[in-house]
Amino acid sequence: xxxxxxxxxxxxxxxxxxxxxxxxxxxxxxxxxxxxxxxxxxxxxxxxxxxxxxxxxxxxxxxxxxxxxxxxxxxxxxxxxxxxxxxxxxxxxxxxxxxxxxxxxxxxxxxxx
Amino acid sequence: xxxxxxxxxxxxxxxxxxxxxxxxxxxxxxxxxxxxxxxxxxxxxxxxxxxxxxxxxxxxxxxxxxxxxxxxxxxxxxxxxxxxxxxxxxxxxxxxxxxxxxxxxxxxxxxxx
Numbered sequence: 001x002x003x004x005x006x007x008x009x010x011x012x013x014x015x016x017x018x019x020x021x022x023x024x025x026x027x028x029x030x031x032x033x034x035x036x037x038x039x040x041x042x043x044x045x046x047x048x049x050x051x052x053x054x055x056x057x058x059x060x061x062x063x064x065x066x067x068x069x070x071x072x073x074x075x076x077x078x079x080x081x082x083x084x085x086x087x088x089x090x091x092x093x094x095x096x097x098x099x100x101x102x103x104x105x106x107x108x109x110x111x112x113x
Numbered sequence: 114x115x116x117x118x119x120x121x122x123x124x125x126x127x128x129x130x131x132x133x134x135x136x137x138x139x140x141x142x143x144x145x146x147x148x149x150x151x152x153x154x155x156x157x158x159x160x161x162x163x164x165x166x167x168x169x170x171x172x173x174x175x176x177x178x179x180x181x182x183x184x185x186x187x188x189x190x191x192x193x194x195x196x197x198x199x200x201x202x203x204x205x206x207x208x209x210x211x212x213x214x215x216x217x218x219x220x221x222x223x224x225x226x
Contacts, residue, residue: 032213043117043204043217051213090156094212100146100169101215105155 002027002093006104014112019063019078021107023091026072033074034092034101035065044090050074061085086111119205119218126225131193134221137186138207146215147180147190150202159203162188163211195225 007022025031032051036044048059055067061084065076074091088108092101118137126132138145147159160170165182173180177196182188192199202222206215 036217041219043219044206044215045217046215049213099212100158100161101212102158103148103156 002031002095002099002102004091004093004102004104006089006091006107008107009105010108010110012110012112013081015083016080019076019081019085019109021076021089021091021109023065023074023076023104024072025074025091025093027093027095029095032094033065033067034094035059035063035074035076036090036092036103038088038090038106040087047076047089081109081111083111083113085109117205117207117216117218119203119221121221122219123222124224126195126223128196128225129194130225131191132195132199132223132225134190134203134205134223136188136190136205136218138188138205139216140186142207142209142216144208144211145182145188146206146208147188148204148206150204150220156204159190161211192223195223197225199223200225 003026005024034049035047037047038044047063048057050057050067058064063078065074088106090106091104094101120135146161149157159172160180162182180190202220204217204220206217208215
């Protein structure tokens, strides 16, 4: 079975500051890992994904995440926050294409001018 | 492609009434998922289909909930009778694979009064 824990339901950063959203996963098989973003009153949009290969994954809008197997983590980062990054972010895991995505409870990112 | 299309976007109904939510997946996607999003529980998988066949409905909360996929281009989620605790945002997603690359619809915000 797979599960995801997102540390911090709400993160607030200043515009231009580093964004760090934390995600730890549990999986009985090698995982596929994902970050989705949800803007108000919209559906979820894929930011980036890790399946196999390079452990540092780059996504849209300047975000990236690093898969660390030893730490069972997949934290999302962005060097410089922009006001338009304010949204809800969800980490998700699946077990090598065999199971549907299991989502974390989300982290709301606020960006302060 | 227009993406995953859900209707209606908003639904307000009285307790005890029947509610039907609709979803049109992306053409060619073999998998269709129904998720429910609430503040307390986050995103929960209700049911998913593969090639129009329900594969796992263990997330359906009660017998009041039912889902169908009569063909590859249409699915419904029905609640009968509806209760206030069913108030949530219901998302439909489709994909080519069970555990990767979901495309989400914009969701249906259901309010049961």
